[in-house]
Amino acid sequence: MRDIKILLERWGGWAASGEYGLGYSSVAAGFRGLVGAHSMMRLNCSDHDGLILDSCISRLMKVNKEQHDILVAHYLYQISLRSIARRRRCADGTIRKQIQTAEGFVSGVLSALECELECELPEE
Template sequence: MRDIKMVLVLWGGWAASDSSGVDYSSIAAGFKGLITETCKSRPSCSDNDALIIEGCLARLKKKKPYEYSLLVAHYLYGISKRKIAKARKKDEKLIRIEIQMAEGFIDGCLSMLDVKLEMEY
Protein backbone atom coordinates (compact mmCIF):
# COMPACT_ATOMS: atom_id res chain seq x y z
CA MET A 1 0.00 0.00 0.00
CA ARG A 2 1.30 3.39 -1.00
CA ASP A 3 1.87 6.16 1.59
CA ILE A 4 0.30 9.00 -0.38
CA LYS A 5 1.29 11.63 2.18
CA MET A 6 4.96 10.70 1.80
CA VAL A 7 4.60 10.64 -1.99
CA LEU A 8 3.23 14.21 -1.88
CA VAL A 9 5.88 15.38 0.61
CA LEU A 10 8.60 14.15 -1.75
CA TRP A 11 6.82 15.70 -4.74
CA GLY A 12 6.61 19.01 -2.82
CA GLY A 13 10.36 18.90 -2.21
CA TRP A 14 10.95 18.26 -5.90
CA ALA A 15 8.60 21.04 -7.03
CA ALA A 16 10.11 23.51 -4.55
CA SER A 17 13.65 22.89 -5.76
CA ASP A 18 15.05 25.32 -8.29
CA SER A 19 16.07 22.49 -10.59
CA SER A 20 12.58 21.04 -11.06
CA GLY A 21 11.94 23.20 -14.14
CA VAL A 22 8.27 23.59 -13.14
CA ASP A 23 7.18 27.14 -12.49
CA TYR A 24 4.83 27.53 -9.55
CA SER A 25 3.68 30.96 -8.52
CA SER A 26 5.67 32.30 -5.59
CA ILE A 27 2.38 33.11 -3.89
CA ALA A 28 -0.29 30.42 -3.73
CA ALA A 29 -3.77 31.68 -4.51
CA GLY A 30 -5.30 33.18 -1.39
CA PHE A 31 -2.32 32.49 0.86
CA LYS A 32 -0.31 35.71 0.60
CA GLY A 33 1.56 36.34 3.82
CA LEU A 34 1.32 32.74 5.05
CA ILE A 35 4.24 31.34 3.10
CA THR A 36 7.47 31.31 5.03
CA GLU A 37 10.95 30.97 3.56
CA THR A 38 11.38 27.35 2.55
CA CYS A 39 14.37 25.25 3.50
CA LYS A 40 16.65 24.47 0.56
CA SER A 41 17.35 20.89 1.64
CA ARG A 42 13.96 19.20 1.47
CA PRO A 43 13.74 15.52 0.61
CA SER A 44 12.48 15.05 -2.93
CA CYS A 45 11.59 12.39 -5.45
CA SER A 46 13.10 11.62 -8.82
CA ASP A 47 12.16 13.55 -11.95
CA ASN A 48 10.37 10.47 -13.34
CA ASP A 49 8.22 10.08 -10.22
CA ALA A 50 7.52 13.80 -10.08
CA LEU A 51 6.30 13.92 -13.68
CA ILE A 52 3.90 11.05 -13.03
CA ILE A 53 2.58 12.84 -9.92
CA GLU A 54 2.35 16.11 -11.88
CA GLY A 55 0.08 14.35 -14.38
CA CYS A 56 -2.23 13.25 -11.58
CA LEU A 57 -2.19 16.75 -10.09
CA ALA A 58 -3.10 18.19 -13.51
CA ARG A 59 -6.16 15.93 -13.59
CA LEU A 60 -7.12 17.05 -10.08
CA LYS A 61 -6.68 20.71 -11.03
CA LYS A 62 -8.96 20.24 -14.03
CA LYS A 63 -11.71 18.48 -12.03
CA LYS A 64 -11.37 20.11 -8.60
CA PRO A 65 -9.19 23.24 -8.63
CA TYR A 66 -9.97 24.06 -5.00
CA GLU A 67 -8.67 20.71 -3.73
CA TYR A 68 -5.64 21.09 -5.99
CA SER A 69 -4.87 24.46 -4.39
CA LEU A 70 -5.03 22.84 -0.95
CA LEU A 71 -2.45 20.20 -1.90
CA VAL A 72 -0.14 22.80 -3.41
CA ALA A 73 -0.46 25.07 -0.37
CA HIS A 74 0.19 22.25 2.08
CA TYR A 75 2.75 20.05 0.34
CA LEU A 76 4.60 22.52 -1.88
CA TYR A 77 4.54 25.66 0.25
CA GLY A 78 4.40 23.90 3.61
CA ILE A 79 1.43 25.85 4.95
CA SER A 80 -0.09 24.07 7.93
CA LYS A 81 -3.67 22.86 7.76
CA ARG A 82 -4.50 25.18 10.65
CA LYS A 83 -3.20 28.24 8.76
CA ILE A 84 -5.06 27.17 5.62
CA ALA A 85 -8.27 26.86 7.63
CA LYS A 86 -7.78 30.29 9.17
CA ALA A 87 -7.05 31.89 5.78
CA ARG A 88 -10.09 30.24 4.20
CA LYS A 89 -12.26 30.98 7.27
CA LYS A 90 -13.18 27.32 7.58
CA ASP A 91 -13.06 24.74 10.33
CA GLU A 92 -9.71 22.92 10.44
CA LYS A 93 -11.53 19.58 10.46
CA LEU A 94 -13.17 20.47 7.13
CA ILE A 95 -9.80 21.43 5.61
CA ARG A 96 -8.34 18.10 6.78
CA ILE A 97 -11.21 16.23 5.13
CA GLU A 98 -10.82 18.19 1.88
CA ILE A 99 -7.07 17.50 1.81
CA GLN A 100 -7.74 13.80 2.47
CA MET A 101 -10.17 13.75 -0.46
CA ALA A 102 -7.56 15.35 -2.72
CA GLU A 103 -4.93 12.86 -1.50
CA GLY A 104 -7.36 10.06 -2.26
CA PHE A 105 -7.84 11.39 -5.78
CA ILE A 106 -4.08 11.39 -6.40
CA ASP A 107 -3.74 7.92 -4.87
CA GLY A 108 -6.57 6.63 -7.07
CA CYS A 109 -5.06 8.24 -10.14
CA LEU A 110 -1.69 6.58 -9.44
CA SER A 111 -3.47 3.26 -8.91
CA MET A 112 -5.35 3.60 -12.20
CA LEU A 113 -2.07 4.27 -14.01
CA ASP A 114 -0.76 1.05 -12.47
CA VAL A 115 2.79 2.38 -12.19
CA LYS A 116 5.42 1.62 -9.59
CA LEU A 117 7.15 4.81 -8.47
CA GLU A 118 10.92 4.73 -8.05
CA MET A 119 10.52 5.89 -4.44
CA GLU A 120 8.63 2.67 -3.68
CA TYR A 121 11.54 0.34 -4.43
Protein backbone atom coordinates (compact mmCIF):
# COMPACT_ATOMS: atom_id res chain seq x y z
CA MET A 1 0.00 0.00 0.00
CA ARG A 2 1.25 3.45 -0.90
CA ASP A 3 2.20 5.97 1.75
CA ILE A 4 1.08 9.08 -0.10
CA LYS A 5 2.43 11.45 2.57
CA ILE A 6 5.99 10.11 2.11
CA LEU A 7 5.65 10.27 -1.67
CA LEU A 8 4.45 13.89 -1.48
CA GLU A 9 7.28 14.81 0.91
CA ARG A 10 9.76 13.31 -1.57
CA TRP A 11 8.06 15.21 -4.39
CA GLY A 12 8.31 18.43 -2.34
CA GLY A 13 12.05 17.92 -1.83
CA TRP A 14 12.50 17.18 -5.52
CA ALA A 15 10.48 20.20 -6.65
CA ALA A 16 12.11 22.51 -4.08
CA SER A 17 15.55 21.84 -5.48
CA GLY A 18 14.48 24.10 -8.35
CA GLU A 19 16.52 22.31 -11.00
CA TYR A 20 13.57 21.28 -13.12
CA GLY A 21 11.87 24.54 -14.06
CA LEU A 22 8.42 23.45 -12.92
CA GLY A 23 7.08 26.96 -12.61
CA TYR A 24 6.61 27.07 -8.84
CA SER A 25 7.57 30.45 -7.43
CA SER A 26 10.14 30.68 -4.67
CA VAL A 27 7.39 31.74 -2.24
CA ALA A 28 3.84 30.43 -2.23
CA ALA A 29 1.24 33.03 -3.11
CA GLY A 30 0.01 34.74 0.04
CA PHE A 31 2.53 33.06 2.32
CA ARG A 32 5.45 35.49 2.14
CA GLY A 33 7.04 35.72 5.57
CA LEU A 34 5.89 32.25 6.63
CA VAL A 35 8.37 30.34 4.51
CA GLY A 36 11.64 29.81 6.35
CA ALA A 37 15.02 28.83 5.01
CA HIS A 38 14.88 25.68 2.93
CA SER A 39 16.44 22.67 4.54
CA MET A 40 19.21 21.07 2.53
CA MET A 41 18.44 17.65 4.04
CA ARG A 42 15.01 16.99 2.51
CA LEU A 43 13.94 13.64 1.17
CA ASN A 44 13.56 13.67 -2.58
CA CYS A 45 12.71 11.31 -5.40
CA SER A 46 14.12 10.55 -8.82
CA ASP A 47 13.33 12.76 -11.79
CA HIS A 48 11.08 10.03 -13.20
CA ASP A 49 9.03 9.80 -9.98
CA GLY A 50 9.00 13.58 -9.54
CA LEU A 51 7.56 14.16 -12.99
CA ILE A 52 4.86 11.53 -12.48
CA LEU A 53 3.88 12.97 -9.09
CA ASP A 54 3.96 16.51 -10.49
CA SER A 55 1.58 15.53 -13.28
CA CYS A 56 -0.82 14.02 -10.71
CA ILE A 57 -0.66 17.18 -8.62
CA SER A 58 -1.27 19.29 -11.74
CA ARG A 59 -4.46 17.31 -12.38
CA LEU A 60 -5.63 18.30 -8.90
CA MET A 61 -5.27 21.97 -9.85
CA LYS A 62 -7.75 21.46 -12.69
CA VAL A 63 -10.28 19.94 -10.27
CA ASN A 64 -9.79 21.99 -7.09
CA LYS A 65 -7.31 24.88 -7.09
CA GLU A 66 -7.73 25.56 -3.37
CA GLN A 67 -6.75 22.01 -2.40
CA HIS A 68 -3.86 22.15 -4.88
CA ASP A 69 -2.58 25.35 -3.28
CA ILE A 70 -2.79 23.84 0.22
CA LEU A 71 -0.96 20.69 -0.93
CA VAL A 72 1.82 22.70 -2.58
CA ALA A 73 2.15 25.07 0.38
CA HIS A 74 2.46 22.17 2.81
CA TYR A 75 4.64 19.72 0.90
CA LEU A 76 6.72 22.01 -1.33
CA TYR A 77 7.12 25.07 0.89
CA GLN A 78 6.86 23.14 4.19
CA ILE A 79 4.27 25.48 5.68
CA SER A 80 2.47 23.90 8.62
CA LEU A 81 -1.22 23.18 8.31
CA ARG A 82 -1.87 25.40 11.31
CA SER A 83 -0.13 28.33 9.60
CA ILE A 84 -2.14 27.75 6.44
CA ALA A 85 -5.37 27.69 8.49
CA ARG A 86 -4.41 30.87 10.33
CA ARG A 87 -3.59 32.62 7.03
CA ARG A 88 -6.91 31.53 5.50
CA ARG A 89 -8.78 32.39 8.71
CA CYS A 90 -10.39 28.99 9.13
CA ALA A 91 -10.19 26.05 11.52
CA ASP A 92 -7.24 23.66 11.48
CA GLY A 93 -9.65 20.79 10.93
CA THR A 94 -10.92 22.37 7.72
CA ILE A 95 -7.41 22.49 6.27
CA ARG A 96 -6.68 18.95 7.47
CA LYS A 97 -9.79 17.66 5.69
CA GLN A 98 -8.87 19.51 2.52
CA ILE A 99 -5.32 18.17 2.46
CA GLN A 100 -6.57 14.63 3.14
CA THR A 101 -8.94 14.97 0.20
CA ALA A 102 -6.10 16.29 -1.97
CA GLU A 103 -3.81 13.43 -0.90
CA GLY A 104 -6.58 10.96 -1.71
CA PHE A 105 -7.02 12.50 -5.14
CA VAL A 106 -3.30 12.25 -5.94
CA SER A 107 -3.26 8.68 -4.64
CA GLY A 108 -6.25 7.84 -6.83
CA VAL A 109 -4.63 9.30 -9.93
CA LEU A 110 -1.46 7.30 -9.22
CA SER A 111 -3.54 4.14 -8.85
CA ALA A 112 -5.37 4.85 -12.11
CA LEU A 113 -2.04 5.28 -13.91
CA GLU A 114 -0.92 1.88 -12.62
CA CYS A 115 2.70 2.98 -12.64
CA GLU A 116 5.49 1.88 -10.34
CA LEU A 117 7.52 4.59 -8.71
CA GLU A 118 11.22 3.97 -8.23
CA CYS A 119 11.14 5.17 -4.64
CA GLU A 120 8.55 2.48 -3.80
CA LEU A 121 10.53 -0.44 -5.18
CA PRO A 122 12.25 -2.64 -2.59
CA GLU A 123 15.97 -2.02 -2.36
CA GLU A 124 18.23 -4.89 -3.28
